[in-house]
Amino acid sequence: MRFALSAEQQDFAAAIDAYLSTADCDAAARSWAEDDLGPGMKLWHGLTDLGLLDLLDAGGSLVDLVVAVERLGYHAVPGPWVDTAAVLPALSIESGGRLASVVAPPHVPYGLDADVADVRLMLTPDGTYDFAAGERLSSVDRVRRLFEPERGNRVGDAVALAFEHGALATAAQLLGAGQWLLDTSVTYAKQRKQYGREIGGYQAIKHLLADAVTALELARPLLHAAALTAAPRDVSAAKVAAGQAAALAAKTGLQVHGAIGYTAEHGLGLRLTKVRALAAAWGTPAFHRGRVLA
Amino acid sequence: MDLDLPESTLAFRAEVREWLAENVVKLPSFDTAEGFTRHREWEAKLADARLSVVSWPVEFGGRDVSLLDWLIFEEEYYAAAAPGRVNQNGLFMLAPTLFSHGTPEQQARILPKMARSEEVWAQAWSEPEAGSDIAALRSTATPTSGGWLLSGQKTWSSRAAFADKAFGLFRSDPGSERHRGLTYFMIDLRAEGVQVRPINQLDGEPGFAELFFDEVFVPDEDVIGTPGEGWRVAMTTANNERGLSLRSPGRFLATADRLVRLWSESRDPALADRVADAWIGARAYQLYTFGTATRLAEGASLGPESSVNKLFWSQLDVSMHETALDLLGPAAEVDDTWPDGWLFSLAGPIYGGTDQIQRNIVAERLLGLPRGDR
Numbered sequence: 001m002r003f004a005l006s007a008e009q010q011d012f013a014a015a016i017d018a019y020l021s022t023a024d025c026d027a028a029a030r031s032w033a034e035d036d037l038g039p040g041m042k043l044w045h046g047l048t049d050l051g052l053l054d055l056l057d058a059g060g061s062l063v064d065l066v067v068a069v070e071r072l073g074y075h076a077v078p079g080p081w082v083d084t085a086a087v088l089p090a091l092s093i094e095s096g097g098r099l100a101s102v103v104a105p106p107h108v109p110y111g112l113d114a115d116v117a118d119v120r121l122m123l124t125p126d127g128t129y130d131f132a133a134g135e136r137l138s139s140v141d142r143v144r145r146l147f148e149p150e151r152g153n154r155v156g157d158a159v160a161l162a163f164e165h166g167a168l169a170t171a172a173q174l175l176g177a178g179q180w181l182l183d184t185s186v187t188y189a190k191q192r193k194q195y196g197r198e199i200g201g202y203q204a205i206k207h208l209l210a211d212a213v214t215a216l217e218l219a220r221p222l223l224h225a226a227a228l229t230a231a232p233r234d235v236s237a238a239k240v241a242a243g244q245a246a247a248l249a250a251k252t253g254l255q256v257h258g259a260i261g262y263t264a265e266h267g268l269g270l271r272l273t274k275v276r277a278l279a280a281a282w283g284t285p286a287f288h289r290g291r292v293l294a
Numbered sequence: 295m296d297l298d299l300p301e302s303t304l305a306f307r308a309e310v311r312e313w314l315a316e317n318v319v320k321l322p323s324f325d326t327a328e329g330f331t332r333h334r335e336w337e338a339k340l341a342d343a344r345l346s347v348v349s350w351p352v353e354f355g356g357r358d359v360s361l362l363d364w365l366i367f368e369e370e371y372y373a374a375a376a377p378g379r380v381n382q383n384g385l386f387m388l389a390p391t392l393f394s395h396g397t398p399e400q401q402a403r404i405l406p407k408m409a410r411s412e413e414v415w416a417q418a419w420s421e422p423e424a425g426s427d428i429a430a431l432r433s434t435a436t437p438t439s440g441g442w443l444l445s446g447q448k449t450w451s452s453r454a455a456f457a458d459k460a461f462g463l464f465r466s467d468p469g470s471e472r473h474r475g476l477t478y479f480m481i482d483l484r485a486e487g488v489q490v491r492p493i494n495q496l497d498g499e500p501g502f503a504e505l506f507f508d509e510v511f512v513p514d515e516d517v518i519g520t521p522g523e524g525w526r527v528a529m530t531t532a533n534n535e536r537g538l539s540l541r542s543p544g545r546f547l548a549t550a551d552r553l554v555r556l557w558s559e560s561r562d563p564a565l566a567d568r569v570a571d572a573w574i575g576a577r578a579y580q581l582y583t584f585g586t587a588t589r590l591a592e593g594a595s596l597g598p599e600s601s602v603n604k605l606f607w608s609q610l611d612v613s614m615h616e617t618a619l620d621l622l623g624p625a626a627e628v629d630d631t632w633p634d635g636w637l638f639s640l641a642g643p644i645y646g647g648t649d650q651i652q653r654n655i656v657a658e659r660l661l662g663l664p665r666g667d668r
Binding site for chain 2: 001002003004005006009063186189190197198200201202203205206207209210211213214217218219221222224225228229237240241285286289290292293
């Protein structure tokens with residue numbers, strides 16, 4: 001047993017970070033919300049060059065995938081990454097550089113970026129269908145462009161593993177967003193002064209941040225274990241814990257930042273609303289807790 | 295990255311599981327005179343099977359198993375509902391300190407008797423004015439011919455009501471402040487000048503005692519590490535108490551599994567979320583510990599993650615027991631297992647450094663936030 005990321009996996013995460021840190025991901029996300037997909041697609045192509053899009057097809061493991069998707073969540077990269085990089089391979093469909101939008105009613109009722117996706121699939125217990133993009137809906141996370149799916153033709157059998165991949169990658173995205181919220185709040189707490197000293201020196205702030213890091217640190221091994229087994233109980237445990245930890249980091253981050261965090265100009269809101277949206281995507285906490293007890 | 299147990303671990307687990315299935319008995323609380331005696335006998339039996347200190351070197355009664363095998367042992371031990379370890383202060387706090395800082399003579403003299411619980415150890419950290427602020431302690435050690443004379447008072451000393459020996463810090467440099475000038479001593483509780491006053495805990499049993507020292511002679515051979523360097527020596531113990539050793543994941547997994555079984559009897563939907571979260575938390579703690587074990591096996595040492603551990607398990611333990619009592623409803627008042635466990639869980643956020651102290655450590659040492667007023 002060796003329960004730790006390999007040097008290669010850490011290097012891969014660092015390479016993704018290095019690329020995304022030089023790009024303005026937050027600006028790309030805001031453009032995406034305004035239907036200007038250009039900057040986001042540029043990121044998409046860069047990440048494709050790093051091998052992220054077809055990671056599983058190229059022999060990568062699910063652990064490699066969650067490591068990568070955690071970084072995408074960290075940088076708030078817009079677009080249907082979970083659908084394309086995690087769910088599509090479980091259906092044995094190669095993306096070939098195409099964008100996928102996948103729904104799985106009732107847990108995933110709306111198609112993310114379905115109007116621009118090249119592949120649109122609906123997962124049901126009876127089989128896999130294609131779908132057309134219907135009415136546009138607005139998400140609490142404005143970067144998530146959602147569409148009502150209109151079911152089309154049956155294109156394949158039901159694949160239970162596809163749902164596990166979707167839930168697992170969503171957990172990874174949540175954890176990444178939570179980690180950004182924590183890191184950014186810690187940095188801010190070391191700089192921002194009130195009453196003549198850094199707010200991070202106050203015990204009230206320290207204790208909020210200590211609880212947030214504890215929740216994130218303990219959720220991550222659940223994610224890695226679920227990526228090793230892809231077993232429903234493990235995936236559900238990871239999804240619940242990552243969602244809770246990210247939500248705690250979001251609330252903590254907003255409280256530490258104060259009003260600046262409540263503005264659209266600050267990156268905090270991009271993650272805070274994403275965390276809320278993803279908490280219920282690919283299975284609500286109640287659904288996943290039910291699977292843990294099943 | 296993998297979670298596969300090696301063949302040798304699987305074989306060890308099978309042996310442990312079989313032995314426990316044949317030998318586990320239910321004992322009275324070790325915080326009673328009769329229970330204490332019965333627990334000594336249980337510990338001797340464990341030692342005969344070479345299962346009392348499996349991670350220790352063979353020469354001291356152990357099997358020199360890896361940290362992973364120790365974790366698996368703990369899972370089996372708790373899953374079998376085997377008796378609590380009466381000598382846990384010795385096994386999980388003093389022994390790691392002796393392995394790090396003790397002389398070969400001290401190790402050979404003390405560890406084999408500890409392994410069989412021929413000598414049961416109490417911890418003597420806190421003082422009336424100190425609490426979690428150990429550096430504020432005042433009890434003194436004065437040099438004398440061949441050793442030291444200890445004077446002062448310790449309190450909240452777990453196991454001291456019936457134990458044979460104790461370990462703790464004393465101020466050996468009268469002009470020193472805070473963490474400097476402290477020395478780590480091992481003390482015979484039967485020595486002249488020691489007075490033990492048992493203190494009953496919430497369950498009515500003397501789990502604590504106050505210790506009064508009036509010029510108690512302790513020979514030089516019972517000092518651990520260099521005189522005046524006691525704080526550094528004690529940190530080994532503190533990290534072990536907060537981290538891996540004292541609260542192995544097996545304990546919480548066993549409790550979570552029992553909680554899920556209890557819930558299955560009623561399937562009360564109002565409590566389902568809390569039960570699921572308990573299981574998820576126990577599983578998370580197990581996996582986090584597997585990660586720590588991997589890093590330690592690769593040469594890392596325990597740092598502020600000990601405090602992350604302690605914050606997590608102390609809250610998990612309380613919430614699991616509260617959930618169980620809520621599930622039991624009015625019967626919770628008279629059930630013995632869950633209320634006993636609940637009372638014990640309440641101590642978790644207090645001992646070994648309160649959870650507030652742990653949060654400060656996590657914030658300052660892990661996140662690098664500035665030190666501030668307390």
